[in-house]
Amino acid sequence: MNKEIIIHHKLNDTQIAITEDGNLSEIYFENPEKERSLGNIYLGKVTKILSGINAAFVDIGTDQDAFLHFSDIDETFEQQKTKDTKDNNINEDDDEQDYEESISNEALRLNNKPNIINTSATFKTKSSGNVKFNLSEGQFILVQIIREAYSKKGVRVTTKIGIPGRYIVLFPFSKNIGISKKITDLTERNRLRKIAKTHFPKEYGFILRTESQNKTEQDILSDLKEILDIWKDIKAKIKDANSPQLVYHDLEFAKSVVRDHFNSQVQRLVTDSSKLYKEIVAYLSKNSAHLVDKVQYYQGTLPIFEYFNIQKDIDKLYQNRIFLKSGGYIIFDRTEAMTVIDVNSGRTKEKEQENLSFQTNSEAAKEICKQIRLRDIGGIILIDFIDMQNEAHRRRLFYEVKRELSIDKAKTVVYPLTELCLMQITRQRINQNVEEKTTDYCPVCEGSGKIQSKFITFNNIENWIKKFKNSSTERRIGLFVNQSLAEYITSGDDITNLSKLMLKYGIKIDLRISPKIPVNKFRFYSPRQQKDITNEFLN
Numbered sequence: 001m002n003k004e005i006i007i008h009h010k011l012n013d014t015q016i017a018i019t020e021d022g023n024l025s026e027i028y029f030e031n032p033e034k035e036r037s038l039g040n041i042y043l044g045k046v047t048k049i050l051s052g053i054n055a056a057f058v059d060i061g062t063d064q065d066a067f068l069h070f071s072d073i074d075e076t077f078e079q080q081k082t083k084d085t086k087d088n089n090i091n092e093d094d095d096e097q098d099y100e101e102s103i104s105n106e107a108l109r110l111n112n113k114p115n116i117i118n119t120s121a122t123f124k125t126k127s128s129g130n131v132k133f134n135l136s137e138g139q140f141i142l143v144q145i146i147r148e149a150y151s152k153k154g155v156r157v158t159t160k161i162g163i164p165g166r167y168i169v170l171f172p173f174s175k176n177i178g179i180s181k182k183i184t185d186l187t188e189r190n191r192l193r194k195i196a197k198t199h200f201p202k203e204y205g206f207i208l209r210t211e212s213q214n215k216t217e218q219d220i221l222s223d224l225k226e227i228l229d230i231w232k233d234i235k236a237k238i239k240d241a242n243s244p245q246l247v248y249h250d251l252e253f254a255k256s257v258v259r260d261h262f263n264s265q266v267q268r269l270v271t272d273s274s275k276l277y278k279e280i281v282a283y284l285s286k287n288s289a290h291l292v293d294k295v296q297y298y299q300g301t302l303p304i305f306e307y308f309n310i311q312k313d314i315d316k317l318y319q320n321r322i323f324l325k326s327g328g329y330i331i332f333d334r335t336e337a338m339t340v341i342d343v344n345s346g347r348t349k350e351k352e353q354e355n356l357s358f359q360t361n362s363e364a365a366k367e368i369c370k371q372i373r374l375r376d377i378g379g380i381i382l383i384d385f386i387d388m389q390n391e392a393h394r395r396r397l398f399y400e401v402k403r404e405l406s407i408d409k410a411k412t413v414v415y416p417l418t419e420l421c422l423m424q425i426t427r428q429r430i431n432q433n434v435e436e437k438t439t440d441y442c443p444v445c446e447g448s449g450k451i452q453s454k455f456i457t458f459n460n461i462e463n464w465i466k467k468f469k470n471s472s473t474e475r476r477i478g479l480f481v482n483q484s485l486a487e488y489i490t491s492g493d494d495i496t497n498l499s500k501l502m503l504k505y506g507i508k509i510d511l512r513i514s515p516k517i518p519v520n521k522f523r524f525y526s527p528r529q530q531k532d533i534t535n536e537f538l539n
Contacts, residue, residue, distance in 0.1 A: 001020050002267050003019070003266045004018070004267055004269070004270065004308075005269040005270070006019065006269075006270050006305065006308055006310070007269070007271035007304075008271075008272060008303070008304050009271065009275075013029065013030050014273075014276075015029055015030070016257050017305065017308075017310055017314070018261060019308065022308075022309065023310075023313070024314065024374065025373070025374075026373065027314060028253075028257055029434065029438055030253040036148070036250075037145050037148055037149075037155060038147075038250065038431060039145060040145050040246060040249055040250055041144045041145075041248035042060035042061065042142070042145075042157070042245065042246055042247060043140060043237075043238050043245055043247050044058035044059060044060040044066060044140070044141055044142070044143045044244050045059045045139070045141075046058055046059075046068075046135060046140075047059045048065075048137060049135065049136075049137055054070040054071070055068060056135060058157060059244045060143065060157070060245075061243065061244035061245045061246065062154075064154040064155075066145070066154055066155045067155070067156045068143065068159070069156065072146070073133055073158075073159050074159045074160055074173070140244075141159055142161060142234075142238065143161075144157060144161050146158050146430070147429055147430050147431075148430070148431050148432050150378075150432050150436055151336050151436075152336075163230055163231060163248070165209075165224070165226055165227040166211060166259055166287045166288060167208065167211050167215055168207065168208060168220065168224055168227060169206065169209060170206055170227045171205035172204055172205075174205025175202070175203065175204070176205045177208075178205075178207040178208070179207070180207065180210040182210040183210060183212075188213055188214065192213075192220075195217055195220055196208065199221055199224070200224065201228070204231075206224075208220075210263070211264075219287075219288075222286075223287065230248065233248075234248050254276055254280070255279070258280055258284070262284075262288075262294075263291075264290075264291070266291075268294045269294055269295050269296070270296045270297075270304065270308075271295075271297065271304075272298045272299075272303075274297060277295065280295055281295055313374075316371070317371075318434075318438070320332045322367060324360065324364060324367065326345075326359060326363050327345070327360075328343065328344055328345045328363070328364060328386075330342070330343055330364055334377075337379070337380065338379060339380070339382070340382050341381065341383045341384065342384045343383065354388060357386040357387065357388050357393075358388055358390070358396075358397070361386050362396075362397060362400060365385075365400050365401050366400075366404055368401075369408075372405070372408075372427065373405075373408055374434070375434045375435065376430075376431055377427060378410070378427050380425075381426070382425075384420075384421070384422055385397065385417065385421045385423060386421065387420075387421045388421055394421070395416075397423075398416045398423070401423065401425070402414045410429075410430060411427070411428040412425060412426065413425065413426045443518065444518040444519060444520060451518075451519060451520050452520040454485055454519075457485060457521075457522065458485075458488065460522070461479070461489075464522075464524065464534075464537050465501060465507060466505065468533075468537045469506075471537070474507075474526060474528055475506065475507055476507065476508040477507060477509060477510070477524050477525065478509075478510045478512055478524065479509050479511050479522060479524055479525075480512045480514045480517055480522065480523040480524075481511070481512075481513065481514070481517060481521075482514070482517050482518065482519045483513050484519045485519055485520075485522070486513050490511070498511060
């Protein structure tokens with residue numbers, strides 16, 4: 001597989017695409033107005049404990065409190081310790097992916113910070129029964145963001161702290177050592193195990209990432225020193241801190257993607273920014289010198305995404321309707337709670353309906369799974385496939401979706417089709433999805449995607465004029481509306497709507513166009529009073 005990383009740098013943002021055999025497989029956006037916070041570490045203060053929802057809220061010094069689910073609280077907060085951590089154990093099965101959950105770490109409790117309210121938290125679990133935590137309101141704890149804020153929900157945090165390096169992930173409150181399960185060569189695993197036992201500090205836990213394979217001992221120890229220095233800086237910041245605050249900011253956007261994705265399996269990394277090119281080369285020269293020759297600076301005349309023929313795939317991310325080669329199409333519709341995807345077929349002959357429905361569904365399934373990854377859709381996903389009566393077709397479609405999503409880095413659960421040919425999927429939400437990152441809330445439709453009909457707005461104008469006529473002696477007013485609404489007001493077969501208003505109420509209306517006014521709003525101005533009087537006669 002030919003894998004490439006393409007970085008497009010603009011004046012205000014950076015976009016990073018990962019392609020596989022020339023096809024877009026992943027896309028990352030940096031929005032300067034929505035700061036990336038995933039992986040940041042904060043000194044937080046517990047503000048509220050809600051055992052009813054198995055969660056606590058933590059003030060981390062931002063506008064909105066962070067959400068801490070009890071499942072993300074470490075074992076050492078439990079009143080009864082359930083694990084002996086005296087030895088540095090080598091764990092053969094850990095992987096750097098989802099590293100915040102793969103190791104059972106200790107969470108930091110800053111006992112020098114006084115508790116204000118002694119409120120123990122109880123976590124109700126199906127397997128272990130009730131688990132009580134030594135967690136109190138007013139307590140200071142160290143937390144790390146594992147899910148960015150979305151909609152009106154704040155960030156989600158964990159007390160299981162992990163600091164990623166190029167080859168190693170440091171767990172400062174654990175004493176376990178893991179080796180990536182993607183490293184399958186036993187000789188290499190033994191070599192890495194020996195390095196860990198010989199050189200790694202016994203008081204900490206670590207994971208040797210996949211990229212550590214075949215790296216020299218010097219490279220690994222250099223990475224070790226760098227992340228230990230980061231932890232030393234964090235400890236220095238929290239030593240005398242007395243308020244919630246940021247204590248560690250993850251790498252800049254582009255560098256973090258290079259750290260986590262640029263490895264020996266990638267054929268090349270191309271960027272159109274000379275500044276980024278120099279920064280990436282400098283970073284790799286220090287950490288992965290063997291990859292420096294794979295970095296290229298693009299200076300072509302075409303925009304870089306167009307040159308690599310992936311701009312058309314990126315444009316699809318903003319469309320709610322995607323057409324299939326078979327003639328069918330997919331419609332995406334998102335609510336706050338879930339994403340609904342509808343699959344529709346083109347025209348089919350009745351006798352061929354079952355087979356063509358399966359073929360269209362199969363084609364749609366591949367495109368849907370691709371879009372789920374590219375758009376980074378999280379939460380509940382409901383897919384309404386075309387009806388199929390054949391049970392074998394239903395099973396095949398179910399396994400096709402499972403196979404397509406098996407390469408997804410986010411955790412996904414796929415449920416079999418119902419009798420109505422509905423499929424339910426749950427997908428781990430980590431980042432803001434593409435829509436949240438690249439769109440703004442519409443002040444006109446207020447997020448609904450629809451606006452009030454012109455005739456309803458015109459009726460509101462008439463109601464305003466009626467109340468104005470009954471309360472004022474003025475007989476001339478100015479009406480300011482959007483161009484689109486002005487066209488409706490001045491339309492009519494024999495007589496315009498504007499003329500009808502003036503004749504009915506005996507008022508001279510001076511119509512003015514203002515592009516600043518939304519299409520479903522209007523403003524009235526009094527020439528006599530020399531002021532806007534709209535609000536005086538609204539409902």
